[in-house]
Structure formats: structure tokens, C-alpha cells
Amino acid sequence: MANFSKTSVSSVNYGPQCAAMYNNTLSSTHNISNSGPEENSSSDFIFMLYSCIFAxxxxxxxxxxxxIVIYLLGFRIKWSHFTIYILNLAVADFGNLLFLNLSVILILTNTGSEHGFTAVSWFALFMYTASQLLLTAISIDRCASVLFPIWYRCRRPPHLSTMVSALLWVLSFLSSGSGIILQHFGAYGTFHFTFIAGSAVFFPLIIISTMILLFKVYCISQQPQRGRVLTIVLITLLFYLIFAFPTNAIYTLNYFADYNYVHLEIYGDLGACLNSCVNPVIYFLVGRKEMGQQRQSLKVLLQRAFQEEEEQTEQQEQGNTTQTSI
Known part of the structure; x- marks a missing residue:
């Protein structure tokens, strides 16, 4: 293992995922080299090292x-209102994992400057914020389709998904950008504001949407509409609550608490990584449902998972064309 640098970076508040690994790995190594092979420091260092490798x-x-999802939805499968959100979510998760991967490589190889790691961390935070915003939009979109089905199928603006996705990317950029600008001028804890917003805004909205979907479709409806798209949304929201939300809660706790819960931050970071990885698995497994043992290509599985939305989009386009001709 390469010898980690002893440069003091503890004063730099990276904030987003994997930053705790970077700062505290260096800190643990510094303690080991200065105070001898202490058991606690050594165990912390080993824990962080294996966490980085696992991440x-x-x-x-x-x-x-x-x-794979980006390639298939972007170039091989016809877009629908819902798959536009899924495509943007896959891009956000891909970017989040890419920059987290770069962060881990910087940790393991001890390369790059503090400014370089801060830039990588900012891009990871930008993608992570966009992923949360898009997931919130997806949950609200499904609630609208269940609560107002006629409006959703007939009166919904055709380019609403595209406009909402673009707006969410802009909001994510402004949110993350303002954080790094304020930190540059000495404001403490600005990176944590994104995680605090996730705990205060995203989590309640997703919880409310999930409860509405469960009660409306599985409890109230006499004929449950348990389609694949709704199954995908509910499972995705469930995994978000299990994996990603703890990251927001942990960073919020560290911001307001006097003690820095480093190990909790690492667990939160790993959970966020798992959340960004699990969504493609959900799509393909749901698309494979009720297909027996037949071998199908990934394109067929993904297309089957979102087939309902494609049919609804075609019906809406035909309806709009009919109204225009009349």
C-alpha cells in the first residue's frame, strides 16, 4: 500500500461522499506514524482502507x-414520459459513481491536490443532488398518474418530463455551486446544506408519495393496478429510504453535533453507492418477471419493464393528434 501523505487536510470541509474517508484515512495514518502502532488507530485505518476498496x-x-441503462434508453428504446426521468436518473447515478470512484482512487493512490479532490467531491455532490431531485420528481409523477389518471393520460403537457428534468439539473448545479463558492469565502459546513435539505425536503416528499401509492393502489382500489412501472417506483423508493437517506441523516447529525461520527459517515457513503447501483438491477428484474426461464436480451427486459408507459405515451400522442385535426 502506498504511503499516505501527512499533509494536513482536516481543515478542508469536503462534505460530500467519500470525503470523510479521505480526511480520516490521512488523519489515522498521521496518528500511527507519530504515536506508534496503537490498536485503535490501526483498526480505524484498516476499516477505512477496506471501506475504500469495497466502495x-x-x-x-x-x-x-x-x-447499460443509459445506452439502451438513450439510443435503442423509444422514449416515454417516464423513461425520460429514468434516463436522467441513470445519468445522475452514473456521474455520482464515476466521481466517487475517482475520489476512492485518489485516496488509495495518494495522488492529486486538495483542490483537485475538492473539485471531484463537488461533482459527486452535484450528481448526488440531481439524483435525489429526480427521484423526488419520479415519486410525484407516479402520484399524479394514480390520483389524476385522466389528466395524466390526456391533458399532461407532452414535454413536461423534459422541462422538469432540465430544471432539476439547473437547481442541482446552483445548489452545489453555491456551496463551493461560499466555502471558498470561508463559510463552514456549506456542503452539508445539501444533505440537510435531503433530510428536510426530499425525505418527507418521498415518504408522502410512497404512502399515497401504497394506499391508493394496493389498499383503496378495488382492482389493484400493480403494473411493472409502479412496482419499479415503489422498490426504488424503498431502496432509497434504506440506502441513500441515511447519508443525509448522518451528515445532518454531524453538522449539528459536536462529535464527528466518522464511521457512520462511511456507512452512509457506502449506502449511497449501493443506492446508485441497485436501480438498474431493479429494472431488469422487473422486466424479467413472469417470463419463465427464457433467455432475453437486456434491451427486451428493459423495454418490457417500461412497456406500459410506452403504450400510454402512444395513446396520448394519438389523442393529441386527433384533437389537433378536429
């Missing part, structure tokens, strides 16, 4: 999965 493997797997 590296997770990121690589997630990059492959999201890359």
Missing part, C-alpha cells in the same frame, strides 16, 4: 449497470 468495487459495478 471501489461497488462503483465499478454500478457504472456498468447504469451505463
Amino acid at each position: 471501489l468495487y461497488i462503483c465499478i459495478i454500478g457504472l456498468v449497470g447504469n451505463g
Whole structure:
């Protein structure tokens, strides 16, 4: 293992995922070299080292999965209102994992400057924020399709998904950009604001949307509409609550607490990595549902998973064409 630098970087508040690994790995190594082979410092260093290696493997797997989804939805499968959101979510997850992967490589190889690591961390935060915003938009979109089905199929603006996705990317950029600018001028904890917003805004909206979907479709409806798209959304939201939300909660706790819970931050970072990796698996497994043992290509599985939305989009386009001709 390469000898980690002893440069003091603890004063730099990287904030986003893997930053805790970087700062505290250096800190642990510094303590070991200065105070001898202490058991606690050594165990912390080993824990962080294995966490980095595990995160590296997770990121690589997630990059492959999201890359396949981006290629198929972007170039091989016809777009629908819902798949536009999924495509943007896959891009956000891919970017998040890519820059987290670069962060881990910087940690393991001890290369790059503090400014370089800060830039990589900012891009990871930007993608992570976009992923949360898009997932929130997806949950609200599904609620609208369940609560107002006639409006959603007939009166919904045809380019609403594209406009909302573009707006969310801009908001994510402004949010992350303002954080790094304020930090440059000495404001402490600005990176944590994104995680605090995730705990205060994204989490309640996703919880409310999930409860509405569960009660409306599985409890209230006399004929449950348990389609594949709804199944995908509910499973995705569930994994977000299990894997990604703890990251927001942990960083929020560290911002307001006097003690820095480093190990909790690392667990939160690994959970966020898993959340970005699991979505492609959900799509392909749901697309494979009720297909027996037949071998199908990934394109067929993904197309089957979102087939309902493609049919609804075609019906809406035909309806709009009919109204225009009349």
C-alpha cells in the first residue's frame, strides 16, 4: 500500500461522499506514524482502507449497470414520459459513481491536490443532488398518474418530463455551486446544506408519495393496478429510504453535533453507492418477471419493464393528434 501523505487536510470541509474517508484515512495514518502502532488507530485505518476498496468495487459495478441503462434508453428504446426521468436518473447515478470512484482512487493512490479532490467531491455532490431531485420528481409523477389518471393520460403537457428534468439539473448545479463558492469565502459546513435539505425536503416528499401509492393502489382500489412501472417506483423508493437517506441523516447529525461520527459517515457513503447501483438491477428484474426461464436480451427486459408507459405515451400522442385535426 502506498504511503499516505501527512499533509494536513482536516481543515478542508469536503462534505460530500467519500470525503470523510479521505480526511480520516490521512488523519489515522498521521496518528500511527507519530504515536506508534496503537490498536485503535490501526483498526480505524484498516476499516477505512477496506471501506475504500469495497466502495471501489461497488462503483465499478454500478457504472456498468447504469451505463447499460443509459445506452439502451438513450439510443435503442423509444422514449416515454417516464423513461425520460429514468434516463436522467441513470445519468445522475452514473456521474455520482464515476466521481466517487475517482475520489476512492485518489485516496488509495495518494495522488492529486486538495483542490483537485475538492473539485471531484463537488461533482459527486452535484450528481448526488440531481439524483435525489429526480427521484423526488419520479415519486410525484407516479402520484399524479394514480390520483389524476385522466389528466395524466390526456391533458399532461407532452414535454413536461423534459422541462422538469432540465430544471432539476439547473437547481442541482446552483445548489452545489453555491456551496463551493461560499466555502471558498470561508463559510463552514456549506456542503452539508445539501444533505440537510435531503433530510428536510426530499425525505418527507418521498415518504408522502410512497404512502399515497401504497394506499391508493394496493389498499383503496378495488382492482389493484400493480403494473411493472409502479412496482419499479415503489422498490426504488424503498431502496432509497434504506440506502441513500441515511447519508443525509448522518451528515445532518454531524453538522449539528459536536462529535464527528466518522464511521457512520462511511456507512452512509457506502449506502449511497449501493443506492446508485441497485436501480438498474431493479429494472431488469422487473422486466424479467413472469417470463419463465427464457433467455432475453437486456434491451427486451428493459423495454418490457417500461412497456406500459410506452403504450400510454402512444395513446396520448394519438389523442393529441386527433384533437389537433378536429
